[in-house]
Amino acid sequence: MNAGTRVAFVSLTVAIVASAGFIAAYATGGSHVDEGIALTAACAAFATAALAWGSGILPREQVTDIRSDYPSAPPMRLDETAEVARVQHDLSRSGALLRLLYAALGLFGLALIVPLRSLGPSIDGTLFHTKWRKGSRVVREDGSAVRISDLNVNSVVTVFPQGAIGDPRSQAVLIRLPGDLEPATQGYIVYSKVCTHAGCPVALYRAAARELMCPCHQSVFNVLANGAVVSGPADAPLPRLPIVLTGDGYLVAAGDFPEPVGPGFWERS
Amino acid sequence: MIERLLRWVDDRVGSAHFVSHALRKAFPDHWSFMLGEINAYAFLILVVTGTFLALFFRPSSQPVVYHGPYTLLDGVTVSEAYASALAISFTVNGGLLVRQIHHWTALVFVAGIIVHMGRIFFTGAFRKPREINWVIGVMLFVLALLAGFTGYSMPDDLLSGTGLRIFDSVVLSIPVVGTWMSSLLLDGTFPSHAMIPRLFVTHVFLLPAAIAALIGLHLALVWRQKHTQFPGPGHTEDNVVGSPLFPQYAAKSIALMFAVTAVVCALGAFVQINPIWIWGPYNAWQVASPAQPDWYIGWIEGALRLGPPWALHLWGHTIPSPFWPAVLLPALLFSLLLCWPWVEAALRRDRSSHHLLEVPRSVPLRTAFGVALALFGLGLTLAGSSDVQARYVHRSITAITEFYRWFCVIAPPFGFVVTYFVTSELRASGGVQKSPRVRLRKNARGGFEEETIP
Numbered sequence: 001m002n003a004g005t006r007v008a009f010v011s012l013t014v015a016i017v018a019s020a021g022f023i024a025a026y027a028t029g030g031s032h033v034d035e036g037i038a039l040t041a042a043c044a045a046f047a048t049a050a051l052a053w054g055s056g057i058l059p060r061e062q063v064t065d066i067r068s069d070y071p072s073a074p075p076m077r078l079d080e081t082a083e084v085a086r087v088q089h090d091l092s093r094s095g096a097l098l099r100l101l102y103a104a105l106g107l108f109g110l111a112l113i114v115p116l117r118s119l120g121p122s123i124d125g126t127l128f129h130t131k132w133r134k135g136s137r138v139v140r141e142d143g144s145a146v147r148i149s150d151l152n153v154n155s156v157v158t159v160f161p162q163g164a165i166g167d168p169r170s171q172a173v174l175i176r177l178p179g180d181l182e183p184a185t186q187g188y189i190v191y192s193k194v195c196t197h198a199g200c201p202v203a204l205y206r207a208a209a210r211e212l213m214c215p216c217h218q219s220v221f222n223v224l225a226n227g228a229v230v231s232g233p234a235d236a237p238l239p240r241l242p243i244v245l246t247g248d249g250y251l252v253a254a255g256d257f258p259e260p261v262g263p264g265f266w267e268r269s
Numbered sequence: 270m271i272e273r274l275l276r277w278v279d280d281r282v283g284s285a286h287f288v289s290h291a292l293r294k295a296f297p298d299h300w301s302f303m304l305g306e307i308n309a310y311a312f313l314i315l316v317v318t319g320t321f322l323a324l325f326f327r328p329s330s331q332p333v334v335y336h337g338p339y340t341l342l343d344g345v346t347v348s349e350a351y352a353s354a355l356a357i358s359f360t361v362n363g364g365l366l367v368r369q370i371h372h373w374t375a376l377v378f379v380a381g382i383i384v385h386m387g388r389i390f391f392t393g394a395f396r397k398p399r400e401i402n403w404v405i406g407v408m409l410f411v412l413a414l415l416a417g418f419t420g421y422s423m424p425d426d427l428l429s430g431t432g433l434r435i436f437d438s439v440v441l442s443i444p445v446v447g448t449w450m451s452s453l454l455l456d457g458t459f460p461s462h463a464m465i466p467r468l469f470v471t472h473v474f475l476l477p478a479a480i481a482a483l484i485g486l487h488l489a490l491v492w493r494q495k496h497t498q499f500p501g502p503g504h505t506e507d508n509v510v511g512s513p514l515f516p517q518y519a520a521k522s523i524a525l526m527f528a529v530t531a532v533v534c535a536l537g538a539f540v541q542i543n544p545i546w547i548w549g550p551y552n553a554w555q556v557a558s559p560a561q562p563d564w565y566i567g568w569i570e571g572a573l574r575l576g577p578p579w580a581l582h583l584w585g586h587t588i589p590s591p592f593w594p595a596v597l598l599p600a601l602l603f604s605l606l607l608c609w610p611w612v613e614a615a616l617r618r619d620r621s622s623h624h625l626l627e628v629p630r631s632v633p634l635r636t637a638f639g640v641a642l643a644l645f646g647l648g649l650t651l652a653g654s655s656d657v658q659a660r661y662v663h664r665s666i667t668a669i670t671e672f673y674r675w676f677c678v679i680a681p682p683f684g685f686v687v688t689y690f691v692t693s694e695l696r697a698s699g700g701v702q703k704s705p706r707v708r709l710r711k712n713a714r715g716g717f718e719e720e721t722i723p
Contacts, residue, residue, distance in 0.1 A: 051520070054516075119456060123448045158554050231667050232667075264587045
């Protein structure tokens, strides 16, 4: 028995043991590591056996193929030309009918594509508006309204308009700045949480720099400059929600965002 | 027995001629010719493991309350898709192993395609008469990227949902039709109830069917056109020399198939991938940081990070900034790849057929272009994980982004020029000369003399 045969023999034995091992691992509850080890061992054994067989057992042999399949010999090409001419001649007697056929097939193809229209609704004003309205109370994810005394300076919280908690396009981030920076609202300021670049939640607030940052592509927005882009790939400022303080100390919206939230699209100016 | 079977078939379809030729068809022995086979086998593994997963996955965004072995999420409302992906990972016997093998194989599949394309590109195997197969190959590359993206986007975890959000923003950035395309793809605006079922149909039916069809065509053309070969003794433009397909070459190929399977099984067993239970379920107002896509989407992610903050405003319309790096740039790159056989033929004024391969040093222009493209792709891909790198090198993310912006502008032309001159020198000198192997031998007079080892 030569070396190749010995290796193949041992490998195939290992493959048998490993296959049985896989069944055992499966039957006894199936740790994915045990199952994986058994499968790996079986496959590695088959690979070794095939390699040993190919390089150590089979006789080496070299064969030479001649490239003669293409291009076709000139007489065949002439035959082809003649046949194409015959087809064209046979069809040429009904040229008008042929043109009608093409037109019919074209329209038929179009008719088959048209139902793709059912895949989605017409685009409407959805992308231009959110659920924020004049008087919408500012609430947290759990539905609790934000009172003027709730947030410490430099803290942030994700907020929604009351009645639309979780609405993806209405998500906003409420920040409390030192009171002298936003005196009308005692430091409270609200920005859309949908990045104007690619729509990720603008979830990082750098309190020291007063910047909001998007973790996806690192666009940075200046909280003190109406959400202007500081750096990164965003091409538009983060929309700022107009808010007012009610007499009893709650925050409410004074209207929807002044411009569409989120990434740009063709229909917006 | 086999004799009788072959007679039976030959009586009905006349297969004897084909079978006898097929059994001894010549397959060149150079190892690099097997790179493409890695992908064929990876696709096979993907279909087998994917079918198993599809039997358990529920493509639905319907909310359910999770109760299962992963107690940290007990009582949390998640989508059916996410819950079923957790069940595959924790409840189905063998499920986690199959899921991890499937994901790892997808990474190997795309990597294998790129390496195989590199072999074809740098040796000039795409030249006439093989342009059709080059085009099919580029299409397979794009389909593999889409298959990977739709696959990892289905479990509805926090990472995949964020990826889909970015994808929708990229679609929205397309001029004129973008908003409509987004609406038709999602059946509304992001996030929609239709997106997971539609991803499922695309991932388990449309893309695999297209990939399988193109692989079939790819292999049929290789078979019909016969392999290329490197220059060597007895190798000419009119022949192809190699091992016979059966059993010599088949043994090697089967060994490769099991080796690929063994590698992905080991990865699936030992190396955790995409632990969706750690990412958590998708919520539109939550996001993880740092966050990266699978490696083969990294270059688009990187391009989005490096992209200029330019929006074009025209007559009351907007072309927003993601359009340039995530739509226009990939479109240009893939167009260039698709057209390369014709571009090169025009540049070299060479329209003839070639079956003997070239080594990279013998075609400085092509090799330099390939190196430049690879450096560009590398820069974009690395930029896709700028946030992770910022942690390790203790620099701000903006500084890293700035570095890669310069890298992507400077490195490709620099690489082009350097490669062009190095390969031109090598070509002029006939390549790196191997010095003859010699040994010293003591001669009869007590001195030493050199003896050349053949």
